[in-house]
Amino acid sequence: MSAAMRSRRSLAPIVGVAAALASCNGTTGDTLLAFSAYASGVAGAAEPFRAGNFTIQLTTARMHVGALYFDEAPPGTGFDGPVCIASGVYAAQVPGPVDVDLLSTAPQEFSVYGAGTADTALSWQVWLTDGDVNEVNVTPVVELEGTATGPDGAVASFGAIVTINDNRSHGSSDPAQPGNDPICKSRIVQIGGLDLTFSPGGTLKMTVDPRIWFTQQVDPIDFSAGQLPPVTDPNCLSADTAVPVSPQDYALAPETPPPSTQTCGGSGQPCCSDDAGLGTCLGALTCNDSICGPTFCIPNSSFLSGSDPGATAGVDLFSEIISSAPFSVRYGAQP
Amino acid sequence: MPPESARPIGLFAVGLALALALASTPVLAQPAPPPDVEPPVVVEHVDAVYPPSALKDREHADVVLALTVDVDGHVSKVDVLESAAPDLDEAAIVAARQWTFVPAKRRGKPVASRIRVPFHFAPPAPPPELVTPAPAAETTLPSQPAVQQEPASAPAPAPAPASAPAPAAVEEVDVFGRVVRRKLGVADYDVTLGELKAVPRANASDALKLAPGFLLTNEGGSGHAEQVFLRGFDAHEGQDLEFSVDGVPINDPGNYHGNGYADTHFIIPELIHSVRVLEGPYAPQQGNFAVAGSADYQLGLDRRGLTAEYTAGSFGTQRLLVLYGPADAPAGTFAGAEFYTTDGFGVNRQAKRGTAIGQWETALGHAGVLRVNATAYATEFNNAGVVREDDYAAGIVGFYGTEDPAQTGNTSTRASLSATYEGHFKDTVVSQQLFVIDRSMRLRENWTGFLLDVQEPTQEPHDQRGDLIDFHYDDVGVGARGFARWHGEALGLNQEFEGGYFARLDTTHSTQYRVAAGSNDPYATDADYQSTLGDIGVYVDGNVHVLPWLGLRGGVRADTFLFDVLNNCAIQSVDNPSESMAAAQINQSCLSQLENGNYVEPILRTSTGSAAIMPRGTVVVGPFDHIEFSASAGDGVRSVDPSYVSQGIGTPFVRVESEDLGVSYNGGVGAIRRTLPSGATVAMPVDLSLKSEFFRTHVGQDLIFDPTEGRNTLSSGSSRTGWSGAARLLGPFFDVAANATLVRALFDTTGDCSPYCGLLVPYVPDLVLRADGALFQELPWPIAAHPVRATVGYGVSYVGRRPLPYGQVSDIIFVSDASVSLAWTIWNLRLSGQNLFDSKYRLGEYNYASNFQKYLPEPTLAPERSFTAGAPRTILFTVSATLGGGS
Structure with a gap:
C-alpha cells in the first residue's frame, strides 16, 4: 500500500464526519410568505343606525384604500413627527389599492397580493391614497350617500366626497420645522394595539365600519335644515381645489325602488318629469342638474370658517375617517 | 457641511x-535585447543528509554550492562557494551530484550552466531544506531562477559528454531567494500557481481559489x-x-x-x-x-x-x-x-x-x-x-x-x-x-x-x-x-x-x-x-x-x-429644535444645535x-x-x-x-x-x-x-x-x-x-x-x-x-x-x-x-x-x- 493510499484511507473518517456535519439543518429564522388580501364592510352597516339625535341610513359608503403596511414595532412617538414610512421593520404589506363597498360584507380583493414575513405585527398603517402619497390625489378616499331622520321625522339626504389634498393639510406653519406636517401624514392612518402574526397560507381581511364615522363623534353631525350646505354650495363643489366636483357626483346610491315600480327616479337617476314634474324627486332627494341626488353635503374641507354651514361636520367626519376606530384586521385561513 | x-x-x-520609472528603467538600460537564455530547471533533487558526524554539535549551517550543469542536465562540477564544515560541505556535494536538470538553453539549444544553490542544514528534523524561493518538497526548484550571462571570463566550462555538442561557454545562474517562512501546520497553504495559471482567472483574487x-x-x-x-x-x-x-x-x-x-x-x-x-x-x-x-x-x-x-x-x-x-x-x-x-x-x-x-x-x-x-x-x-x-x-x-x-x-x-x-x-x-x-x-x-x-x-x-x-x-x-x-x-x-x-x-x-x-x-x-x-x-x-x-x-x-x-457630522437630528436656530439650518444634515436651542458645533x-x-x-x-x-x-x-x-x-x-x-x-x-x-x-x-x-x-x-x-x-x-x-x-x-x-x-x-x-x-x-x-x-x-x-x-x-x-x-x-x-x-x-x-x-x-x-x-x-x-x-x-x- 502506497503512502498516498494510506493517507486516503486515513481521511475517510474525516470525510464521513464532514458529510454528517453538512447534513445538519438550520435556519436563519423566519420565512417569507405571500397572501391574498381582502377588504369589506361590516354586518349592519347597511342598516339604519343612530348617531346623536338622528337615525342614519347609508345608501352608499365606498372607500379607496391605497395600501396596507404592517409594522413589527408598535406605533412610536416618531409618528407624531413627520414620519410617514416608519423606520421599523415591516412584517407585511399589501402595496396596492382596493375600492371597497363598505355596505357589503363580501370580501373584496386587493389588486395585488400581500407579501411579508412570518412575524408579528404590532401596528399597521392604512394608506388612504391613490398614487404617490405625497402628490395630489384625485380619487376620493370616501364617498358617502344617505339619509338622516331627525327626531321630528324630517328626512334629510346627504352626500360626502372626501379627498385629501390642500383641503386637509396646509403643511407646517412653523418656519423652523417646515417638514413637520407633510401631506402624507394626513393620508396615513396608523393603528396600534395590534398583535397579528403572519404565517404561510393565510389570508388577510380588513374591515371598515362606516357607522363609526358618525357614531364616535363627540358632537354628532346635525342634519337639521340649514346646518349643512346644499350640494350646490361652493364648499361642496370646490373645497378641494385639486378635485372639483359637481352636484351629480354626490348622486351615488343605486336606484331604489327598482325602475319597474318607481314613480320617480332614485338617486343618480334623471329627475321625473312625467308623473312628478321636472325637478321633482322622491323622498328627500333633490333634483340638481336633472339628476336626483342628495340635498346636502358634508363639506370636503377641514378649513372652513365657523360660520360656514357644515364647517364642523367636515372636520369631524374626516377626523373619524382617519381614526383607527373604524378599522380592524385579521389574518387567518379564510377571508 | x-x-x-x-x-x-x-x-x-x-x-x-516610481512605478513607471521602475517599469521603464531596465528597458532603457538595456541597449540590446538580452541573450535568449533559459535557466536549468530541476527535474529531480535529493535532499542532503545531516551528517552523523555533525550530530554531536547539532548546529544549523548553510552551505552554498556552485553547480555546473552539463547539456544533458547532469551535475558535472561542484564548487563550494560558502563552507560550513567539511562534513556538511561533503553532505551537500553528495546530494547535489545526484540532482538532474532540464539543461539551460540559449536560443533553444542546450548549454552548460552554473547555478548557485544554498543548502541549509538543521538537525535532526526537519530534514535539510533549501533556503531558496520554493519549498524543498517541490521538484521544480529553483522555480524562478534568474539567469545571468557569464562574461567571457566565466569559470571554465565543464567537460561536455561526447554525445552532446560542446557549448561555447558556461552560463552562470544565480539564485536569489526570499526568506522562507516555516510551515505552520495544515492550515498553511502555499498556493503556487505554476501551470495552473492556464486556468482562466479574472483577477488576482481568483488565485485564492486554489486554497480550500x-x-x-x-x-x-x-x-x-x-x-x-x-x-x-x-x-x-x-x-x-x-x-x-x-x-x-x-x-x-x-x-x-x-x-x-x-x-x-x-x-x-x-x-x-x-x-x-x-x-x-x-x-x-x-x-x-x-x-x-x-x-x-x-x-x-x-x-x-x-x-x-x-x-x-x-x-x-x-x-x-x-x-x-x-x-x-x-x-x-x-x-x-x-x-x-x-x-x-x-x-x-x-x-x-x-x-x-x-x-x-x-x-x-x-x-x-x-x-x-x-x-x-x-x-x-x-x-x-x-x-x-x-x-x-x-x-x-x-x-x-x-x-x-x-x-x-x-x-x-x-x-x-x-x-x-x-x-x-x-x-x-x-x-x-x-x-x-x-x-x-x-x-x-x-x-x-x-x-x-x-x-x-x-x-x-x-x-x-x-x-x-x-x-x-x-x-x-x-x-x-x-x-x-x-x-x-x-x-x-x-x-x-x-x-x-x-x-x-x-x-x-x-x-x-x-x-x-x-x-x-x-x-x-x-x-x-x-x-x-x-x-x-x-x-x-x-x-x-x-x-x-x-x-x-x-x-x-x-x-x-x-x-x-x-x-x-455628529448631530443629524434634534427632537426639540430651537425655532430661531433651526430655521437657519433647514434641510441641512449636520446640525449645530442640541435640544431646546443650545448651540454646539456639528x-x-x-x-x-x-x-x-x-x-x-x-x-x-x-x-x-x-x-x-x-x-x-x-x-x-x-x-x-x-x-x-x-x-x-x-x-x-x-x-x-x-x-x-x-x-x-x-x-x-x-x-x-x-x-x-x-x-x-x-x-x-x-x-x-x-x-x-x-x-x-x-x-x-x-x-x-x-x-x-x-x-x-x-x-x-x-x-x-x-x-x-x-x-x-x-x-x-x-x-x-x-x-x-x-x-x-x-x-x-x-x-x-x-x-x-x-x-x-x-x-x-x-x-x-x-x-x-x-x-x-x-x-x-x-x-x-x-x-x-x-x-x-x-x-x-x-x-x-x-x-x-x-x-x-x-x-x-x-x-x-x-x-x-x-x-x-x-x-x-x-x-x-x-x-x-x-x-x-x-x-x-x-x-x-x-x-x-x-x-x-x-x-x-x-x-x-x-x-x-x-x-x-x-x-x-x-x-x-x-x-x-x-x-
Missing part, C-alpha cells in the same frame, strides 16, 4: 512615477473589492482576511464602507508567483483583519524578457499587458503595466483600469537581498447593483439589468512604495520592510431604491429622493514591519525563535452622502469621519522541538490600536486606544512517512470602523478565537519517464499533497450586511465549525488541484445574541468545491524546427446553497472555466472561456426591503428577494510575444 479635506495626491503621483474554501464574488463592479467567503466568514469586501502583497498591507483601515476593504485589483495576475494562505489566526505574524485567515501575494515574473500581450473578446473587452523581466536579473526584478477596458456584460458594467507595478531585486552585501516595489493603479467602473426578483419576473428589469442606472462613476486608486531587506547573518535571518500607501475610492451604490429618505421636521416637505450612496475614502498610510529569526540548538534539538513587529499609521477620511435621483445632487450626509489610526504590533514566535517528531510553533502577539476620530472628536494580547500556537507531529499532523489554536483581532469609535465604543476591535486540527501528506507517488530533447531519458517525479482539517472559529461580534447602510455592520457573536480538504497532483505534464470546504456558521446562543440567538449566519455557503487542472505538453509536430507547447486549463466551481435571511436559501452556483493555449518560439496564443456553459446564475441573493417603484404606485416596504447577476459566458482571445527572455 464642512468641506472635504484636501486630498493628498502627491504621494499617488510619486508612486505612479475560498468563494469569491463581485457584486459591486469590476473595480469593487471581491467579496470573499472563507471558513464560513462573509468578508463582504475582504475584511475578514488580512491581505498583503509581499508584506505590504492591502486592507483599508478606517474605511467606513468596509473597515478592512481589500481591493486586490491592482495586482496584475501574471505577476503572482504564489500566495501564502494561512487559514485561521494561528501565526503570531498575522495582524489586523486575520479573522478567517490571511493571504500574502508573492510577486515574481516567470516569463523573462519583454512580453507584450493583447486580449480581446466578449462585451468589448480589451486588455493590453506589457511585462518585462530582464533576463540577467532575478525573478524578483520585473515591471508590468496593464490597460483594461470592457463594456461589461450588461447594463452599467463598463470598466476601465490602468495598473503599473515595478520591482527591483538585488543582492545587498554578502547574504542580503533588497527589494524595492512600487505600484500604481487607477480604475473607473460602473455598478449594476441588485435586481429585485419580482421586477425580473415581471420583465421590468433584465437579468443583467439594473434597478438604478445612476450607479456610475465609481473609482479606485492605489499607489504604494515599499523597500524590503532580507539578510542572513550566521545563525540569524533578519527582515525589514518600509512601506507607504496612498489609497482612494469612490462608490455609488443603491441597495434600497427609494425607501430611506425620511422626512425630517427641519426639512422642506419632499418626496423620496432616492437612496443612492455616494461614498468616498482617502487614506495615506506609512508603516514598517520586520523580524529577526535566530536558529540554534537547545535541549539537544534544533530550535528557532523569532521576534518581530508591525507598525502602521494612517490618516483616513470617509464621507458618505445620499444623492437625489435625477439631479445627482447630494441631499444628505450619512457619515463624515476623519481619522488618525495607529496599529502597533509586536510578537514573539518560537519553533521548539521537544522531540525529533514533535514541534511546538507559536508564541504571542500584542497589537495596540489607536483611534482618533473627528466626526464632522463635530465630535473621540479617541480611544486599546491593546489585544493574542496567544497563538501549533503543535506539529511528524512527519511520519510524509504524513504530518497538526493542532492549532489562536486568537485574532479585527478593528472596527471609526463610526463605532465615534459612537463611544471603548475597545476598537473584535476578538476572534480559533482552533484547527489537521493532517497532511506531502510526497511522491512515483515517477513518469520522459525523454529529453537531447535524447536522454529521465524519471520525472509525480508529487501529491493532501490536506484535511477541522476548524472552529468564534468571533465576538460578527459583521452582517446591512442594505440600509450599504455596508457590513456589527452584530452579535457567532461560531463557525467545519472541515476543509485539498489535494494537488503535480507531474511532468499535468497539474491538478481540488479542494472542498464544509462549514456551519451559527450565531451564539448566549450573551447579547438577540435577535439571532442560535440561528444560521446568512450568506455563508455550506459547501464550496473548486477544482483546477492543467495539461501541458510539447506537441510532436514542431514548426520550422521549433517545438510547439500546448496547454489546456480547466477550472470548475461549485457553491452550495447559502442560507438567506428569513429562512430562505439561495440557488447553487456551478461555473466552469477553460482555456487552450499554444506557445511557439516567442509567440503564445490563448483562447479562454469563463462560465463556459453560460450558466445564468445569481452571484448574490438577498432578502430585504427595497423600493424601486417600478410598477406599483405604493412603496414596497416588506422584505423581498433581490439578486446580483453572475457573469455570462465570456470568451477572450489573447496573443502575446516575448522577446529577449527565451521562448
